[in-house]
Amino acid sequence: MVHRRTDLAGPPRARRRPQGLPAAARQPRPAAAVLRQRRRRRHHRLPARTPALPAQHVLPGAQRAGPDRHHRLRRALPRPADRLPAPPPRPRARRPRPAHLGPGRLPVLRHRRHHHRADLRRPRPRRPRGRTAPRAPRRRSGDHRSGPVTTDRPAAVASPLPAPRGAPGGDPSAGPHPAPRRGFLAKAFGITAVLSAAGSGLGLLRDLLLARYFGANQGTDAFLVAWTVPETAAPLLIEDAMSFLMVPAFALALVLREEDPDAPDPVRQLVRATLPWLLLALSGLALAVALGAPELVDLLAPGLTDPGLAVTCTRITAVTVLPFGVAGYLAAALRAHHRFTAPAGIYVAYNLGILAVLLCLHSYLGVRSAALGVAGGSLLMAGLLVGPFLRRLRQGPPGTGRGRRSRRALVLMPLALLPVAAFTLTRQSQVFVERYLGSALPPGTISHLNYAAKVSQLAMTAGLLICTVTFPLVARALAAGDLTAARDRVEKDLGQAAAVVLFGTAFLMACAPSVVSLLFERGAFGPHDTAATADVIRVYSFGLPAQALIGVMVRPYFSLRPVVRRADDPGAEDGRRLLDWYPAAAMVLGLGVTVATGLLATPRFGALGLAAGNAAGITAAAALLLHGLVLRGIPLRLHRVLGGHGRLVAAAAGATVLGTAAAGLAADPLLSTLLGGLTVALAFAALGTGLGAREVRGPVLALARALGPVRNPPTAAEEGKRPDGQ
Numbered sequence: 001m002v003h004r005r006t007d008l009a010g011p012p013r014a015r016r017r018p019q020g021l022p023a024a025a026r027q028p029r030p031a032a033a034v035l036r037q038r039r040r041r042r043h044h045r046l047p048a049r050t051p052a053l054p055a056q057h058v059l060p061g062a063q064r065a066g067p068d069r070h071h072r073l074r075r076a077l078p079r080p081a082d083r084l085p086a087p088p089p090r091p092r093a094r095r096p097r098p099a100h101l102g103p104g105r106l107p108v109l110r111h112r113r114h115h116h117r118a119d120l121r122r123p124r125p126r127r128p129r130g131r132t133a134p135r136a137p138r139r140r141s142g143d144h145r146s147g148p149v150t151t152d153r154p155a156a157v158a159s160p161l162p163a164p165r166g167a168p169g170g171d172p173s174a175g176p177h178p179a180p181r182r183g184f185l186a187k188a189f190g191i192t193a194v195l196s197a198a199g200s201g202l203g204l205l206r207d208l209l210l211a212r213y214f215g216a217n218q219g220t221d222a223f224l225v226a227w228t229v230p231e232t233a234a235p236l237l238i239e240d241a242m243s244f245l246m247v248p249a250f251a252l253a254l255v256l257r258e259e260d261p262d263a264p265d266p267v268r269q270l271v272r273a274t275l276p277w278l279l280l281a282l283s284g285l286a287l288a289v290a291l292g293a294p295e296l297v298d299l300l301a302p303g304l305t306d307p308g309l310a311v312t313c314t315r316i317t318a319v320t321v322l323p324f325g326v327a328g329y330l331a332a333a334l335r336a337h338h339r340f341t342a343p344a345g346i347y348v349a350y351n352l353g354i355l356a357v358l359l360c361l362h363s364y365l366g367v368r369s370a371a372l373g374v375a376g377g378s379l380l381m382a383g384l385l386v387g388p389f390l391r392r393l394r395q396g397p398p399g400t401g402r403g404r405r406s407r408r409a410l411v412l413m414p415l416a417l418l419p420v421a422a423f424t425l426t427r428q429s430q431v432f433v434e435r436y437l438g439s440a441l442p443p444g445t446i447s448h449l450n451y452a453a454k455v456s457q458l459a460m461t462a463g464l465l466i467c468t469v470t471f472p473l474v475a476r477a478l479a480a481g482d483l484t485a486a487r488d489r490v491e492k493d494l495g496q497a498a499a500v501v502l503f504g505t506a507f508l509m510a511c512a513p514s515v516v517s518l519l520f521e522r523g524a525f526g527p528h529d530t531a532a533t534a535d536v537i538r539v540y541s542f543g544l545p546a547q548a549l550i551g552v553m554v555r556p557y558f559s560l561r562p563v564v565r566r567a568d569d570p571g572a573e574d575g576r577r578l579l580d581w582y583p584a585a586a587m588v589l590g591l592g593v594t595v596a597t598g599l600l601a602t603p604r605f606g607a608l609g610l611a612a613g614n615a616a617g618i619t620a621a622a623a624l625l626l627h628g629l630v631l632r633g634i635p636l637r638l639h640r641v642l643g644g645h646g647r648l649v650a651a652a653a654g655a656t657v658l659g660t661a662a663a664g665l666a667a668d669p670l671l672s673t674l675l676g677g678l679t680v681a682l683a684f685a686a687l688g689t690g691l692g693a694r695e696v697r698g699p700v701l702a703l704a705r706a707l708g709p710v711r712n713p714p715t716a717a718e719e720g721k722r723p724d725g726q
Helices: 032-040 112-116 184-214 218-226 228-239 241-259 266-291 293-300 307-336 346-365 368-394 414-438 445-479 483-519 527-560 578-605 607-632 638-663 669-691 694-707
Strands: 410-412 564-566
Touching (some): 184 346, 218 228, 346 368, 527 607
């Protein structure tokens, strides 16, 4: 008989546990609901030390949770680009109030099981809960705030953080670099663009009156030689040199005022240190121009028929040197204080003064009335800025101390003005070359060149308004060392300015005769003058894109060069570098091309040879500046820039051919101009879009979307549906 184990000795189904083993507790079977939940749940096994996922992006629109959520999200919504701001949420349609909420969206008292049943829509008497008053927050130890917290006024915020270094008070926004208001640049651009357009329109009206009253003869040639004085002083003393020197100086003075409000006002110190010397220098320069008028006329135009009239007009216009310099100084101060209205309106006042004197005295003084108008307009220009400047100067800190010396000083570097002045004078010297070579040609040639230049520069001015607004962005990027952002901004400016100027160039080449006839052909300005001026405009237009590109590219040069510094800044001693003179050197080489081309072409082609020399010289200077901008430290992608310009040039050439053919279909100047201009616009847009020019394709597609059928925005219920409607 076989011996059986002790735990198996009993009857079947009654086996005992092995000896020495503890009895295991019986595990109860989980409920059916728990088992179903386990089967549905997905088990994700992650390796050890797996980092937590970052915060995920949740799009506005369909909610994933809450009483207003969608039951199913049918499609995945695209995620917006990281650099673009999130789109504003779509306004949801007001839904009916849920049945379990009473008036005021307060919960209704009922049994808890009724809040989970499907019979909530059944009408039943509602008994809303009463609104309880908000309880006061629990007062903690050390909290001395008093007063109840209500829903009408938000609770007191935490105490402000300590003020940043150099900022007076505890408001971080009051530091030396406050954040600009939203839309500030757009508002400044709008004001500047409107007033600049008004000044350009008044200047065109001035030229129309000159052509009507005096035509194009030896008298107008004499006046235009005298006009060289204000024409040279305006860029030097108002636009370029004075602005690049004094705007950073006043800006740094304002920063010093905010950093040390108890010290003497740095703005007033800067004015006391610079304005008297500036007035003295400008007065001496104006007196020297007036006394040396005969020699200056002989130097500028030795072949004039009536040099005495030119000397008289030059002495009258010499007065403009002092008001122009004062206007440039005050305009720089106001722009540093973020005041743009008065500086943008100076050319409106200037041209209004010229028009007033010209209308009243042209029959008595002849062309001398135009010179008197120039002098009077310059005085109005400076007088317009005196009042706003004095108001800003009086608005210094009220507690400004005057008994001690400031620990920080502002150091100006006057030698930094030399590269800017050299560039401005060299660029303006092209006009001197034209006047000098044109004085040996028949009478009226200089007038034809002047009228053609005035009309041609309207297209260039429109293109330069773009970079006028974006110049602070380029300067800020370069100051922060962000060369990539500066490169992208400069490339965009080059493309946009080239697109605007090439469109204007195509229009002028196609419609030049009708435009000149419509503007100037009246009074002493006859058909012969119209034909000569139109031919010069067409040749001048070849150099307009280069003029605009120079205006865009020269700004990065001058935004990198230091013109003012702190006294305790040791890193600004090496401010003068060789590359600061590169723009002036490029303009000198371009001027040499202008002189050589003019000397070779003028004996055979006359005024057309002078215009061709101008276009060739300015194009050569633009090519040199484009290469020098890379040397300066801005890594332009030349293949991208030149490729975009090539597409724009091809579109402009095709638009010129089609516009010329369309303008020749009508004999009336107005109808010819409208027909040719419309054809040029449509052809330039179509060809630019077809060739892939981004500067043309983007606005055209935006206009097409704006003119297309208006689609209602999708509702919240439709936002998550698939295209098949499910």
